[in-house]
Amino acid sequence: MGGLQPWHWVIVIAVFVLLFGAKKLPDAARSLGKSMRIFKSEIKEMQSDSKQDAPPATPIASERADTPATPAPEAAPPPDQRPA
Numbered sequence: 306m307g308g309l310q311p312w313h314w315v316i317v318i319a320v321f322v323l324l325f326g327a328k329k330l331p332d333a334a335r336s337l338g339k340s341m342r343i344f345k346s347e348i349k350e351m352q353s354d355s356k357q358d359a360p361p362a363t364p365i366a367s368e369r370a371d372t373p374a375t376p377a378p379e380a381a382p383p384p385d386q387r388p389a
Contacts, residue, residue, distance in 0.1 A: 325333060
């Protein structure tokens with residue numbers, strides 16, 4: 306009761322032939338197949354790019370992201386050396 310029976314498919318095919326004509330149906334099927342192949346290749350490419358572009362996990366230096374990082378102060382000379 307829930308599935309399409311063979312005579313349902315015959316009616317669907319007849320409607321397609323009447324709407325689009327027998328001449329345009331092979332071209333439509335060909336272009337649909339080409340579009341599906343392109344779509345499938347793009348999906349595979351996106352998945353491979355996302356796996357390659359994922360950077361390795363690095364520890365967070367600071368939890369505060371709202372303040373810009375300040376450069377480290379210059380190192381002071383050791384106490385035994387005096388500036389001239």
